[in-house]
Amino acid sequence: MSALVFYSLSAVVLISALGVVLLKNTLHSALLLGLCLAGVAGVFASLGADFLFSSQLLIYVGGIAVLLLFVVMLSGRSSELKLRQVNDQWLAALLICAVTFLGMRRYIFEAGTAVLTASPQPTTAALGKLLLGEYAVPFEAVSLILIAALVGAVVFSKARERKP
Amino acid sequence: MTLAHYLALSAALFLIGLFGALTRRNIIGILMGIELMFNAANINLAAFNRFLHPEGIVGSAVALFVIAVAAAEIVVGLALVLAIYRSQNTVYAEDISLLKG
Amino acid sequence: MIKHVHWIALLPLIASVVILLGSRDNTEKSRLPLLGVAVMGWCLLHSLLILAGVLSGRAEVPFYRTLPWFEFGGFEMTLGVLIDGTAAFMLVVVTLVSFLVQVYSLGYMHADPRFKRYFAYLSFFSASMLGLVISSNLMALFACWELVGVSSYLLIGFWFEGDAPAYAGKKAFITTKLGDLGFFVGLLLLFAYAQTFDLKMLPLHFQMGPGHMPAWVPTAVGVLLLCGAAGKSAQVPLFVWLPDAMEGPTPVSALIHAATMVAAGVYLVARTYFIYQAAPMALEAVAWVGLITAALAATMAVAAYDIKRVLAFSTVSQLGFMMLGLGVGGYTSGLFHLTTHGCFKALLFLCAGSVIHAVHTNDMRQMGGLSKKMPETFITMLIGAFAIAGFPFLSGWFSKEAILHDVYRFSPAMWCAALATAALTAFYMFRLVFLTFLGISRDHPRWEHAGESPPVMTVPLWILAALSIFAGLALEHNGIFAGAVCFGPAAAAEGAEAVAHAPNWLAWGAVGAFALGLAAAWRLYGTGDLSLASSLKRSLAGVFDILEDRYGFDRFFLALVRASDSLAAALYWFDSNIIDAIFVDGWALATRALAEVQRFFDDFFVDGAVDGVGALTRDGGLGLSRLMAGKVQEYLLFVALAVSLFATFIMTR
């Protein structure tokens, strides 16, 4: 039964990912991105990482995907929809992806011999203790990053009075 | 399901993201590709946590951090996109080459 | 008296220096030449006293005094005097003739602008000749030998304004120098084996027999010394210079080329007779050289027309006789002839000088009938001619008779040739006298102008004439000459007994030769009409030309000179073009070419490499910069490329 769940979830994730990448219309690809992120949240859930599942849904799907949609809407113009969305280095990119896959192939199939053993425990409490105990410093650092990003975004998107 | 499956899934997702980042002409497309690569990394982390150290939660913690940083990164990226859009009236990567060598 | 013999040589030397550097006035007015004459007079007196001492046995003979000259590497070279009978007689002959010639020259050279220098040269010549006569050391003898050569060069070329005398002087010096080379090598060879040049010690080395030195050495030394003698005494190959030496003033010819210098060669052979005794082959060589010279010279004299050239050839011929005499072992006869020849040949030359002084020409064809104009000169010349031709009981006859006698004892064949030469001698002498003095004058203005020479010139002629008559008798009388001048006591005795048993017709042979020559000369030239002589000359034109050309010896030596000139030019060309141009300058060119190659290599490779690296980096930089085109995605592509390479290479290992 868990195999079925895994395969269905991975199908959703991969197909929507392909859609994000290949669709000409940016709007559509933005939407599909949201779907793909939700699929990933499902995978987290299948892996028993319940806090991750919830935070993924909350931040990625709710926040980032929606933000992307906004930006696409703001910058999008009808004339561009028909333009080719793929630039001329796709062949090189394809080759690189193939090469990388070949390189990692051995690791993926060798390392993955571990089999699911114990059932998943709730992780949120342990995460909380960990973040404020051992990982207090990285936690603070991340908060700093977030503030910096926030301020940066505000500065960039402020309307400029000076010459264009 | 074995770890290999999850690793295969995250590898596939990572490559699709990479391909997207390299080929999309629209900067937002590139950003989306990068988001996919972040998520692939998270899948890996969660899978390792689940398969190799079921008792521990460090994998999820790091995933969390990744998510936070990714969010900050995408916010700044989009702000930039808007700024470029407003000043250059374009969002296509080829047109933006002021920082030429 | 004999103790001061070295002054006989030194005083004239000092006199010549004093005369040369004395007063600035070079002409006749300066009194210095009289000093020269006075000094020579003293020397003559002194020599006569020495001769008297030697003959009377009072003087210690051989008188030998030396003083150390210089040392070199263990050997000592001494300088000294060695007087024996020969030297004493030679001293007298040289001083006598030199004195008379100097007195004669006072008159002969009176108009010459360089009168003083002439007498300086004469004194210098006499000094070096006397030095040659008395020196006891062969090297000193060789030194005086060369000085005599140089003074003859100076005197022959005395009137150096003209080209002919200058050339004749040079020719004389070079030809005698050629002979002297042989003499030089002979001395070297002698010293190599005898380690001394002293004429008193040398005979001991040569009498020690073969053990002391290899057998060929005496012969080689003898022949080499003969070369020197041949050069100086104008023997066959090297006589070419004497006829040309007549360019000099006549008194010079009389002194140098008649009596003294030319006799030096004969004197050398006599002085080193012990070498020839030890080398019979060399002695025979001397004889043959003498005979050939005598014969050839006599024939050439017949064809000559210049009065002095005739006398010159006659001198060469008589010297040949002396060499012949010495060569056949007749030491005494050779030297006796040398002594008597000194007198009458000087007489003949001075008479010729007086004739030339009167008619101002040497050519006999422009003379004739001068007997009436110059009776004294005619008579003295006639006496001289009779003496040299061998008129019985005159000095010439005695000495020539002695030589013929020794030649006959040696080999009758040579005696016949010698006799023929004697006949020829009589013929050309009387030809000369008749052409000059008898018959009708062929150049009337000259005949008109001719007059007898002043007493200062004729007095010496009369003295010499008297000597020519009585010298022979005086010296032959009870063997005075033979006694003093002989090679060792044994030779004297053996000489005397040889005269006793010789066939009696021998004496008349010489007189017959004399008569024959006189008759032939009278027939051809005496009677005034020269028709027969000229017809004879035309018929024998071929022979005549050969004689004129002096048997080609002159041409041979001229060719030799030209050959050495061309060799010199070739060598100089070789030196300047081959060695200098190719090896030295060529070397410079080679180094410059090498430098050029290096410069090219330096520019092309080293520089090229440096520039190459520079260009490479610049182009490389340019190429790479195209990569940074500002396309963000391209950067991403490279990053991805790096990741993929990382994945494939590193992770798979």
Added chain:
Amino acid sequence: MPILSLTTFLPLLGGILILFIPKERKDAIRWVGVGSTVAAFLASVYALTLFDPGLASPAPLTLQMVEKLSWIPSFGIHYFMGVDGLSLPIVLLTTLLSMAAAIYSMNIEERVKEYYFWFLLLEVGMTGVFCALDMFLFYVFWEITLVPMYFLIGIWGGPKKEYAAIKFFLFTLFGSVFMLLGMLALYFASNPHTFDMVELARSHAVFGREFQIIVFLAFYLGFAVKVPAFPFHTWLPLAHVEAPTGVSVLLAGVLLKMGVYGLLRVCYVILPAGFEWFLPFLVIIAFINIVYGALCAMAQTDMKKMVAYSSINHMGYALLGMAAISPTGFNGAAMQMITHGLITGALFILVGVIYDRAHTRDISAFGGLGAKVPVYAGIMSLTCFASLGLPGLAGFVSEFLCFLGAFPAWKLYTALSVSGILITAAFFLRMLQKVFMGPLNEKWAGLGDMNARELVSVLPLTVLTIFLGLWPRLILDIMNPTLTAMTKLFPSLFQSVR
């Protein structure tokens, strides 16, 4: 009292003094110049009085008036000066000729100051070479003579002076480079490394035969250029023709002797096996020098070139004398150096006299000068006769001794070389005849006879030539003991020549 250093460095003192005199005061410069050469000559004469000829013992080098101070201790190089019978006469010759040349050079008009400075420096170098007994010092003095000579020829020379100066310089330098190599070889081969000639001479047995031959060849090259021996002589005529009179007097009078002196002092004493090996070649080269030099001289029309070639001929006699390794031969060679110096020095002065008046040295351009300039004609004839070896003059005695020494050892070559005397006589007489005899060439009607300066410079040489010719004991007594001792140094070697 360091007499040798005094003799050597007095001219240097004079030279420095000259530098302080202003250029315009030509006469002052001339008098200081001549003065210092005269002082040097007097010093050398004083050295002669101190010299005791009898003091020669068979030890390699018995030296007198020795001055030995350590100069560069680390290499064992000493300032080592000393003289013996061989070098003292040449030192005297050097100072005498320098004096004569200095007096004669008083007619130099342009750049007098430099001329006399270089001239005095040259004299220092030359005197030093003959007194130095330390190889290093010897080489230093040897090079010192090169530079002034280059400038003297290069500045005051004739038409082709630069070419001649350069050729002279490079040629001699080429030689001295090999000499330097030889010197270093000797230095490293001697076990207590030393440059000292006396030590090297004592330890000649240590050097192997092949070593000696090679080092000898190196030295021979250096000295052969100077002698000049046959293949290396082409610089001489050129340098002589172009050099000013005073300089060519020194060039011929002294510099040629450095070669022969070197062969005797260095090659023979220190490298006997090499010298013995080279002997047959030396004789052949001597023979070639004599006959070849004489014949080349005969082909000349330029008086100076003719005298230059005759120097090659005369040096050939010296080589021949040396090749005999007999006391007579060595005496002949040593004396030939002195007499040739005097005679050729005088000859060059006399050629200079006629050149200063007629500005041409072409023999055929003259004619009949005998009557016009009697004094000059007299001295010139006397010197020419001295040069062709007329007895009673110095040339004959030295030539005779050379032949006398060489004959027992090399009969054939000596007999052939005697022809050299005849050729020498031929070309000198030809020159005398062409210049002094025959009709007077109108062009030289106004020719003046020799003036006081020229007479003062040439007369001492002529008088000495006559005096040495009549009484050679003056020189031979000094040389004979030393040279006889030198020949006895190597009883085992030179058997072929004994």
